[in-house]
Amino acid sequence: MFNKQEAQQLRKDFWIAFGKSFPRKWILYDTKIKDFSFKFYADPKKAEVSLDIEMNDELFRNAYYEKIWSLEDLLKEEIGAFQKEEFYTLENGKVIARIWVTKENVSIYNKNTWQEIFEFFVEKMEGFERLYYEYEDFIKDV
Template sequence: MYSKAEVNQLRQAFWTAFGQYMAPVPSAEGDTTNWINYKTGLKHVYFRMQADNRRATIAIELAHPDAGIRELFFEQFEEVKNVLHETLGEAWTWEAHATDAQGLPFSRIYKELSPVNLFNRDDWPALISFFKPRLIALDAFWTDAQYTFEALK
């Protein structure tokens, strides 16, 4: 068991190390990017990476508070599903109805890696190898696909 302080320190250390590892990687458009806090440019549309002591996930999360609008965004992603999977080089899991830790509804498209433990430094290379190519592929996908969502802004 880790203390709360140790958990926070290890979590921060991993994300700092990952951010430093990704810093020299340019975006698909050749720009400098904050990979950890990737900005999609659309409110309520996020690229999220999460890891804990059991699994890691990378996801496109649609968190619009209006269920109808969230459903429209999800349907729009379904329209470009083949392009997304082709760019990623793999199929991801599609979940139209999920709830977060606070019980708020959201939709997500995600890939999971398990078992893996963020708090075990020996697992960090596996985590980085999981997140890096998928995040770069999401950026490449979003560079073209974001314009599909302009009407939903």
């Protein structure tokens, strides 16, 4: 296995390689909706692309979640099977709403799976972004 420094360097190399392989600007936090963002995630066992709705006000968080959920069939067309949780608890204890897709059996520490992760990231994030841009006005109207 790796020591802490080696693991940190591999994570850094991973994100640099992803940026060089797919040099484009992703929407991520630039949704124009506070605490409503798209995220990439990779760890030693899986990769994920998610929509995190992190408003502290549960009513607003729920309203945005319901808006996205009303587009369920369109979302499935764009990203395929996904998971959703209206009350997802982060490691720090914060409760958010999350919709995400996961690719199992890949690792940020295994360079042999990096290309597979990168392609997964691009395919799924592009799907999330297409849906968001197509229905942006509807989503923002809370």
